[in-house]
Amino acid sequence: MANNDRVAVAFGKLAARTIRMVGAGLGSNLPGKVARKLAPDVLSHLAGQSKRGVLAVTGTNGKSTTSGLLSSVLKTAGFTLIHNRQGANLVTGITATLVDAASWDGHINTDYCLFEIDEAALPLVAKETTLSVVVVTNLFRDQLDRFGELDTTARLIEKGIKVCQSPAVLNADDPNVCQLVPEVSRVFFGIDSENCEIDSNKNDPNKESNNSSQSMELSYCQKCGSEIAYDCVFYGQLGHWRCSSCDYKRPDPTIVATNIQLSATGSRFKLTDRKNSLSVEVKLPIPGLFNVYNALAAACCAVKLGVTLESVKQGLQNYTTLFGRSEKINLLGKPVLIQLIKNPAGASQTVKAVVEDKTARVLIAINDNLADGRDISWLWDADFEPLAKLKGQFIVTGRRADDMAVRMKYAGVEAERITCIPKLEKALRQALDELGPDETLWVLPTYTCLLELQRIVRTMGQTLAGT
Numbered sequence: 529m530a531n532n533d534r535v536a537v538a539f540g541k542l543a544a545r546t547i548r549m550v551g552a553g554l555g556s557n558l559p560g561k562v563a564r565k566l567a568p569d570v571l572s573h574l575a576g577q578s579k580r581g582v583l584a585v586t587g588t589n590g591k592s593t594t595s596g597l598l599s600s601v602l603k604t605a606g607f608t609l610i611h612n613r614q615g616a617n618l619v620t621g622i623t624a625t626l627v628d629a630a631s632w633d634g635h636i637n638t639d640y641c642l643f644e645i646d647e648a649a650l651p652l653v654a655k656e657t658t659l660s661v662v663v664v665t666n667l668f669r670d671q672l673d674r675f676g677e678l679d680t681t682a683r684l685i686e687k688g689i690k691v692c693q694s695p696a697v698l699n700a701d702d703p704n705v706c707q708l709v710p711e712v713s714r715v716f717f718g719i720d721s722e723n724c725e726i727d728s729n730k731n732d733p734n735k736e737s738n739n740s741s742q743s744m745e746l747s748y749c750q751k752c753g754s755e756i757a758y759d760c761v762f763y764g765q766l767g768h769w770r771c772s773s774c775d776y777k778r779p780d781p782t783i784v785a786t787n788i789q790l791s792a793t794g795s796r797f798k799l800t801d802r803k804n805s806l807s808v809e810v811k812l813p814i815p816g817l818f819n820v821y822n823a824l825a826a827a828c829c830a831v832k833l834g835v836t837l838e839s840v841k842q843g844l845q846n847y848t849t850l851f852g853r854s855e856k857i858n859l860l861g862k863p864v865l866i867q868l869i870k871n872p873a874g875a876s877q878t879v880k881a882v883v884e885d886k887t888a889r890v891l892i893a894i895n896d897n898l899a900d901g902r903d904i905s906w907l908w909d910a911d912f913e914p915l916a917k918l919k920g921q922f923i924v925t926g927r928r929a930d931d932m933a934v935r936m937k938y939a940g941v942e943a944e945r946i947t948c949i950p951k952l953e954k955a956l957r958q959a960l961d962e963l964g965p966d967e968t969l970w971v972l973p974t975y976t977c978l979l980e981l982q983r984i985v986r987t988m989g990q991t992l993a994g995t
């Protein structure tokens with residue numbers, strides 16, 4: 529380590545410590561900024577010490593969950609790793625993660641560095657450190673963006689992969705993704721399902737969400753520019769696609785999910801490695817077809833790294849205890865974290881995570897529909913008390929907004945700090961309106977509130993966790 533790297537690491541660590549001490553809410557980037565100012569090559573020197581390489585996860589949706597699942601799989605397989613916190617996925621945040629993990633004299637001791645990386649930041653990170661594998665989850669079009677935004681993002685990802693000619697792990701079912709970087713070594717993952725049928729429990733509101741999200745997004749063939757046609761659409765532009773005029777079509781994926789059964793609390797599917805003709809049955813502890821894709825992306829990367837399919841299965845199933853929060857999205861230009869709450873243990877964990885975020889503002893959405901559980905007495909068993917430590921206004925919404933408001937009062941939040949807005953969309957818009965610069969909105973919905981949120985988020989031109 530060069531002398532200026534050591535100084536940079538030390539000052540970065542001091543900055544992080546100061547932020548934690550004063551709770552200044554400056555986010556997780558400042559220590560990285562400080563370190564980079566003092567030693568511009570610090571990211572390169574720190575990440576370069578990882579024994580087995582640097583893994584990157586990028587794409588529009590599911591970065592956090594995919595890298596979380598991959599982290600769980602690699603740890604289960606016995607590897608050590610450094611993994612950036614969700615939200616810290618720009619160059620400064622990644623540098624801050626490394627500074628935090630380094631010893632005071634600038635040494636890193638880890639098998640892997642695993643980074644979820646913002647699409648636009650990928651080329652910058654790739655320039656500073658060799659990316660051993662780049663995983664691309666999906667590329668959804670953001671309706672609010674100006675025309676061509678998706679192409680710009682695709683070109684940035686390609687640029688990032690080409691810098692080090694990194695092998696790529698790509699979603700075969702997303703025509704926007706699997707047309708990327710034909711010149712590098714690529715491995716594909718995807719869903720195979722007879723007649724497009726995904727078996728979902730009749731009472732499962734997921735079913736409804738799958739149907740309502742069949743609004744297809746147009747994609748175009750990279751070879752001839754014609755429209756992409758589908759034999760089968762799972763959601764958005766994800767499905768079994770082919771060019772409507774030339775012979776270009778969905779590549780056969782190596783890592784495949786079949787026999788998918790969705791339920792309100794998780795999914796079961798058969799995970800197959802077609803290259804080695806191996807299969808395992810996976811019980812994924814997080815719900816939603818989009819999370820089956822996230823699991824496939826993680827599995828595909830892990831298998832490429834030599835992890836056995838049995839370890840992959842165990843790692844995916846272990847994820848339940850690590851499930852902290854869902855991904856960060858931008859709504860009307862503001863950072864929002866959405867985390868499902870459905871039982872006392874999970875809600876208490878989420879509240880713990882919320883109060884650790886000094887930039888947090890909170891919106892809680894409680895319904896008592898069948899899929900949420902009619903009995904909301906669990907609210908009284910969950911530990912909402914730490915929320916009283918947060919500053920500012922709270923908004924509660926949903927069919928049981930009033931009950932949640934009462935629960936908050938008993939948790940020690942003064943009545944005048946609780947705003948009750950039963951309509952979810954109105955509540956969300958007000959919360960976004962009131963969100964200050966540098967603040968993050970945490971939305972904690974029950975299951976059917978989450979489904980409603982998915983629809984609202986769509987009207988704001990965003991897709992939630994790959995829905």
Ligand SMILES: [Zn+2]
Nearest residue numbers: 749752771774
């Ligand atoms: Zn074509």
